[in-house]
Amino acid sequence: xxxxxxxxxACLASPVILAPERYDPRRKLDTQGDEVIELGEIVISFRxxxxxxxxxxxxxxxxxxxxREGIVIGRKRPVMGIKIGSAKKExxxxxxxxxxxxxxxxxxxxxxxxxxxxxxxxxLCSTEFFVLRPIxxxxxxxxxxxxxSSKIQEVLKASQEGGHYPRFIESALLTLPIPKKLLSERExxxxxxxxxxxxxxxxxxxIADMVTESDDALS
Numbered sequence: 048x049x050x051x052x053x054x055x056x057a058c059l060a061s062p063v064i065l066a067p068e069r070y071d072p073r074r075k076l077d078t079q080g081d082e083v084i085e086l087g088e089i090v091i092s093f094r095x096x097x098x099x100x101x102x103x104x105x106x107x108x109x110x111x112x113x114x115r116e117g118i119v120i121g122r123k124r125p126v127m128g129i130k131i132g133s134a135k136k137e138x139x140x141x142x143x144x145x146x147x148x149x150x151x152x153x154x155x156x157x158x159x160x161x162x163x164x165x166x167x168x169x170x171l172c173s174t175e176f177f178v179l180r181p182i183x184x185x186x187x188x189x190x191x192x193x194x195x196s197s198k199i200q201e202v203l204k205a206s207q208e209g210g211h212y213p214r215f216i217e218s219a220l221l222t223l224p225i226p227k228k229l230l231s232e233r234e235x236x237x238x239x240x241x242x243x244x245x246x247x248x249x250x251x252x253x254i255a256d257m258v259t260e261s262d263d264a265l266s
Contacts (some may be wrong), residue, residue, distance in 0.1 A: 070202040075143075078219035086179075086229065087221030089167045090187060093178040095137040103128035107165050109136060114156040117191040118247055119239065122163045124190040124254060135171035136178050143190045144172055147214040150203040155195055157188045157262055161248040177220055189229070199223060214229055 086147060097103060105125040113121050138158055146154035158170065172178065181187045193199060206219035229236075 054064070059112055061216045061259075065099060072197050081224075082227040083224035084227060085221065086180075089185075089225070089230070090143075090179040090181055090190075090221075092217055092221060093136070093142070093180040095172055096134050096174075097128075097169075098134050099131050101127070101129045103157060103169060104132055105167075106135075106171050107162070108132075108171045109138065109144070109170065109176075110169050111148065111152070111154050111173060112176055114144065114146065114154040114176075116153055117156055117195060118244055119158060119162050122251070125164055125168045128169075131171060134174065136174055138170045138172050138178055139180075140170075141181070141186070143187050143194070144176040145179070145194055145220070146173075146175050147216075147220075148175045150200060150207070150215065153195055153200070155191055157191050157244060159241065159244045160247070161245065163251070164250075167222060175214075177217060186241075188238075188240040189233040189236035191240050192231065192236065193225065194223075242253045 069249050097106075104127070107123055107125045108131055109119060109123075113119060113123065140158050140160040140162075142158045144156055144158060146152070148154075154176075162170070179187060179190065194203075202223065203215050203219065205213035207213035208216060
């Protein structure tokens with residue numbers, strides 16, 4: 048069934064954006080009667096760019112294929128800064144990253160301190176990611192299940208713009224409404240997420256150790 052959204056010229060997004068997907072009514076959640084705050088009130092979208100250089104040392108570069116369902120996966124090896132290929136965004140432990148490309152792939156992750164091969168190594172990510180960083184010292188790992196929830200995923204899906212490799216824009220992300228009830232539980236939920244990722248890292252390491260033993264047995 049067709050969706051129709053009528054806007055006057057005065058209500059068009061600046062500078063007079065006519066793309067119909069910008070006005071898709073599914074981009075807005077019905078939060079009437081709910082106490083909410085916007086995501087942009089508790090995080091910033093961090094945009095520090097790092098260019099290829101011999102002076103930045105070793106870097107672990109996260110691509111969209113390295114992120115899924117809340118976790119940074121894989122055991123990539125660092126590369127020297129001159130070999131990162133193109134400009135990347137800087138990431139630190141405690142950030143939450145989300146790909147603006149193809150939200151259905153659920154490429155959202157909490158950047159934990161136990162990512163393999165990151166000790167004394169700078170972490171960078173593709174510019175396809177938005178890097179969310181808390182505006183204060185409170186944890187934001189609770190945003191992972193929030194961003195992966197079905198209603199938010201539908202909003203992000205409806206927010207995609209562009210004909211070739213459609214993406215959602217930053218404002219669509221930062222204006223997502225967070226229920227204050229969920230916000231009041233951020234520490235508890237964040238701790239659950241951190242503990243769950245810690246268990247994943249232990250499993251990841253155990254499998255890696257078994258692979259090493261198999262290599263040794265075959266040599």
